[in-house]
Amino acid sequence: MGICLATTSGKGGTGKSTVSCGLSLAFAKLNKSVLLVDMDEGLRCLDLLLGVDHKVVFDLSDILNGVAIADGTYTLPQNPLISVIPAPRQIGNIQADALSTFAKKVKSLYDVVIFDFPAGLDFSLYSAIGDDAQFLTVCNPDPVSVRDAAAVCASLPQNKNAARLIINRFDAEYIKKKIYSNIDDIIDMSGFRLLGIVPQSSDLMLLSITHNINKKTKAFKALYRIARRLSDYEVRLPKIKKI
Ligand SMILES: Nc1ncnc2c1ncn2[C@@H]1O[C@H](COP(=O)(O)OP(=O)(O)O)[C@@H](O)[C@H]1O
Ligand SMILES: [Mg+2]
Numbered sequence: 001m002g003i004c005l006a007t008t009s010g011k012g013g014t015g016k017s018t019v020s021c022g023l024s025l026a027f028a029k030l031n032k033s034v035l036l037v038d039m040d041e042g043l044r045c046l047d048l049l050l051g052v053d054h055k056v057v058f059d060l061s062d063i064l065n066g067v068a069i070a071d072g073t074y075t076l077p078q079n080p081l082i083s084v085i086p087a088p089r090q091i092g093n094i095q096a097d098a099l100s101t102f103a104k105k106v107k108s109l110y111d112v113v114i115f116d117f118p119a120g121l122d123f124s125l126y127s128a129i130g131d132d133a134q135f136l137t138v139c140n141p142d143p144v145s146v147r148d149a150a151a152v153c154a155s156l157p158q159n160k161n162a163a164r165l166i167i168n169r170f171d172a173e174y175i176k177k178k179i180y181s182n183i184d185d186i187i188d189m190s191g192f193r194l195l196g197i198v199p200q201s202s203d204l205m206l207l208s209i210t211h212n213i214n215k216k217t218k219a220f221k222a223l224y225r226i227a228r229r230l231s232d233y234e235v236r237l238p239k240i241k242k243i
Contacts, residue, residue, distance in 0.1 A: 003032075003112045003230055004103070004133045006126065010148025012119035014138045015168035018204050019223070020116040021049045025213055026220065026227035028081040032111035035073070036084045039125065040118040041094060044087035050076055051211035052084055061088035064098040069105065078212055083110075096128040103129045121155055134230070135163035137192060141170055141180045146189050153191035165192035166226065169200045172241050183240065196226035197243050218243065 005023070007016040017040070024034040037060065038046040047053040058072035063085065075083045088094065106113050107130070115129050126135070135156060139149035149165060156163050167186060174180045187194050201219035203210070213220045222243060225235045237243075 001132070002107050002110060003027075004107055004115075004130060005112065005230070006115040006117055006129060006133050006135050007138055008117050008121070008126075008135055008152060009119050009138050009145075010121075010152045011139075011145055014119075014140050014145055015198070015204070016119075016138045017045050017049060017116050018207060019136075019138050019166055019168055019198060020114050021046060021207060022198070022204065022213055022219065022223040023227055023230075024050075024082045024112075024114060025079065026223040027112045027231075028079050029215065029224060030227055030231060032081065032231075034082045034112045034114065035106055035110040036082070037106070037113065037115045038085065038087035039094065039115050041088045041091040043118065044089070045208075046084050046116060047074065047086045049208050049211070050082070050084055051078070052076060056086050059086040059088050060102075061090075061093035064093070064095065064102060069102075069109070076211070094125060096124045099125060100128040100130070107132075121152065126156075136166050136195060137163060137190075138166045138168050139186075139190060141167055141174065141186055143181070146181070146186050149190040149192065163192060164195035165190050166196050166198060167194070168198045170197045170243055171200045172243060175240065194237075195229060196222060197237065198222045198226075199243050 007020050027034045038044045052074040058067050063072040073083045137152050139145045199218050203217045204219050228235045
């Protein structure tokens with residue numbers, strides 16, 4: 001059975017789309033085929049981050065309304081294992097019933113399907129992608145973001161107990177200088193189990209220009225550890241200063 005993931009957050013701009021793209025590159029390195037589904041209606045960005053924006057004709061709303069999945073799916077020229085379905089241009093075009101049928105179909109076509117949701121909580125769409133979906137809440141180490149992650153944790157329905165936390169834009173210096181709480185406190189405050197920590201990184205910041213991540217960077221290594229954990233390998237967290 002494949003892996004179905006959904007990236008969520010309480011607050012916008014925590015890095016859900018960047019982490020989703022990074023995870024797709026990491027899963028591809030594990031030789032898995034990946035479909036990224038952009039759920040951010042009206043504010044789509046995965047096509048731009050991964051460099052297929054100039055090819056886009058159809059989007060998710062077209063597929064939900066009958067266009068063949070293959071016709072609205074854009075495979076990366078730089079990585080044939082990764083494909084993207086862009087979000088609808090206008091809001092209000094993703095119906096839960098149609099999404100549910102679509103999710104069942106694409107899970108049989110790819111090793112990994114990642115639904116990149118917008119910030120906030122949309123339970124009808126969360127349920128539509130299926131009970132096997134693992135929810136990854138992406139937060140930054142600052143107190144506002146951690147409090148929002150805690151709110152997401154408190155409001156996810158019980159059956160979403162596979163939900164886990166990714167701390168993104170981590171910078172050990174801020175913790176060393178005691179500006180931000182230490183990792184254990186962040187995890188305790190959020191209420192989630194930790195899945196991984198992704199560092200602040202210029203490689204990730206420049207993804208919309210490079211459409212790729214250098215495999216030797218700390219950021220890629222962090223994403224690769226997360227992809228391996230999600231593939232059931234046991235991967236320990238490195239020492240904080242090495243993240
Ligand atoms: N680990 C990171 N290091 C540096 N910049 C990051 C990192 N993660 C995300 N960003 C930047 O943060 C901004 C928001 O990221 P994005 O993935 O669009 O967030 P979201 O999908 O949660 O709204 C973007 O400018 C992106 O380049
Ligand atoms: Mg996003």
